[in-house]
Amino acid sequence: xxxxxxxxxxxxxxxxxxxxxxxxxxxxxxxxxxxxxxxxxxxxxxxxxxxxxxxxxxxxxxxxxxxxxxxxxxxxxxxxxxxxxxxxxxxxxxxxxxxxxxxxxxxxxxxxxxxxxxxxxxxxxxxxxxxxxxxxxxxxxxxxxxxxxxxxxxxxxxxxxxxxxxxxxxxxxxxxxxxxxxxxxxxxxxxxxxxxxxxxxxxxxxxxxxxxxxx
Amino acid sequence: xxxxxxxxxxxxxxxxxxxxxxxxxxxxxxxxxxxxxxxxxxxxxxxxxxxxxxxxxxxxxxxxxxxxxxxxxxxxxxxxxxxxxxxxxxxxxxxxxxxxxxxxxxxxxxxxxxxxxxxxxxxxxxxxxxxxxxxxxxxxxxxxxxxxxxxxxxxxxxxxxxxxxxxxxxxxxxxxxxxxxxxxxxxxxxxxxxxxxxxxxxxxxxxxxxxxxxxxxxxxxxxxxxxxxx
Numbered sequence: 001x002x003x004x005x006x007x008x009x010x011x012x013x014x015x016x017x018x019x020x021x022x023x024x025x026x027x028x029x030x031x032x033x034x035x036x037x038x039x040x041x042x043x044x045x046x047x048x049x050x051x052x053x054x055x056x057x058x059x060x061x062x063x064x065x066x067x068x069x070x071x072x073x074x075x076x077x078x079x080x081x082x083x084x085x086x087x088x089x090x091x092x093x094x095x096x097x098x099x100x101x102x103x104x105x106x107x108x109x110x111x112x113x114x115x116x117x118x119x120x121x122x123x124x125x126x127x128x129x130x131x132x133x134x135x136x137x138x139x140x141x142x143x144x145x146x147x148x149x150x151x152x153x154x155x156x157x158x159x160x161x162x163x164x165x166x167x168x169x170x171x172x173x174x175x176x177x178x179x180x181x182x183x184x185x186x187x188x189x190x191x192x193x194x195x196x197x198x199x200x201x202x203x204x205x206x207x208x209x210x211x212x213x214x215x
Numbered sequence: 216x217x218x219x220x221x222x223x224x225x226x227x228x229x230x231x232x233x234x235x236x237x238x239x240x241x242x243x244x245x246x247x248x249x250x251x252x253x254x255x256x257x258x259x260x261x262x263x264x265x266x267x268x269x270x271x272x273x274x275x276x277x278x279x280x281x282x283x284x285x286x287x288x289x290x291x292x293x294x295x296x297x298x299x300x301x302x303x304x305x306x307x308x309x310x311x312x313x314x315x316x317x318x319x320x321x322x323x324x325x326x327x328x329x330x331x332x333x334x335x336x337x338x339x340x341x342x343x344x345x346x347x348x349x350x351x352x353x354x355x356x357x358x359x360x361x362x363x364x365x366x367x368x369x370x371x372x373x374x375x376x377x378x379x380x381x382x383x384x385x386x387x388x389x390x391x392x393x394x395x396x397x398x399x400x401x402x403x404x405x406x407x408x409x410x411x412x413x414x415x416x417x418x419x420x421x422x423x424x425x426x427x428x429x430x431x432x433x434x435x436x437x438x439x440x441x442x443x444x445x
Contacts, residue, residue: 008247008250009250011250011251011254012250012253012254012409015254015257015258019257019261022261022265026265040283041283044283044286044287044288049287049288049289050288054288054292057361058361058362058365061358061361061362061365062358062362064354064355064357064358064361065355065358065359065361065362068351068354068355069355125365125366128366128372128373128376132286132376132380135380135384136279136282136283136286136380139279139282139380139383139384139387140279142275142384142387142388142391143272143275143276143278143279143387143390143391144272147391147395
């Protein structure tokens with residue numbers, strides 16, 4: 001070669017090695033950004049920020065809306081029962097206690113139902129916040145990996161929706177108790193129960209007592 | 216000792232070999248230059264791609280971080296409170312608000328006919344009932360506004376979050392799409408191979424050089440053979 005060098009691909013190999021190193025550095029940075037980004041999202045949607053206080057506020061708002069309606073219905077049912085018992089001369093009887101017991105039972109069960117609904121609705125809010133967190137994760141990975149960006153963004157259109165509580169008026173929560181009209185309330189509580197309770201001096205039902213269903 | 220033909224053949228062979236070496240060196244230089252150009256091209260393509268990719272990634276990152284900033288607990292709580300306040304005004308009937316505030320005209324409008332002519336004591340009791348009922352209604356409407364402000368209302372929490380995430384999602388999608396396109400174009404650039412220099416004249420020169428050597432060799436062989444015979 002007369003002292004001159006032949007064609008060398010050394011520079012090309014060096015270039016490709018440099019490219020490989022740059023790719024490695026880039027990937028390390030990408031992973032660091034992912035770690036950091038995930039940490040931010042974890043903290044942001046964690047208990048320190050979206051804690052029980054946040055959700056309890058929603059639950060309280062729902063109960064503040066539904067409970068007065070229930071209480072109102074209870075008060076009305078109670079007042080009606082008092083008036084009916086009074087008219088029937090049974091206000092101080094055992095039958096009055098039976099009616100009061102029924103109302104108290106219904107109130108308790110209804111209140112539990114209303115509270116359970118508020119609780120499940122609050123769980124929906126938790127799900128909605130969790131869905132926001134999930135979307136934030138998706139966007140983080142999409143940002144760092146363009147090949148998944150299009151799919152993830154398209155899927156994110158399917159947003160989380162908060163299942164809202166029924167904001168209409170509550171249905172009638174208390175079954176009517178028609179005092180003095182045994183047959184009227186019989187279909188609701190059962191003829192024997194009603195007859196027994198209204199005829200019993202202490203309000204307790206007894207199978208030995210019979211009642212004529214003539215009104 | 217050597218016949219002229221052999222000498223000419225030898226000289227020709229040497230000359231052709233020198234020519235051949237020069238050609239090869241030229242080819243090597245051209246190949247080196249082509250390699251250098253390829254490296255420079257690839258480096259430039261790589262740098263342009265990396266810069267473009269990083270810029271697009273930053274665009275996506277800006278969209279993502281902007282969305283996260285709007286979704287902090289503080290911002291969401293503030294948005295929910297504002298929405299609840301808006302809904303309270305929006306949902307509360309004017310008449311109820313006026314009655315709750317004790318507006319006599321509004322309260323009077325709710326009284327049954329004839330009650331206005333009753334005793335002051337009776338009227339006051341009725342008006343008190345109406346006002347209390349309006350206050351209770353307003354309180355419940357406020358609770359309803361609170362509930363609605365978390366989700367289904369116009370600017371409720373869930374709708375707001377979805378809207379923010381959709382906007383940033385579209386920014387990320389755009390950047391991702393552009394990054395995908397830039398990557399595809401770069402992959403084509405990366406597939407470009409360096410020019411391979413081929414010396415078409417080299418083989419001919421080599422053949423001529425070989426032929427000259429053969430002639431020279433043949434002549435020298437004959438001369439040596441005749442010398443041995445003597």
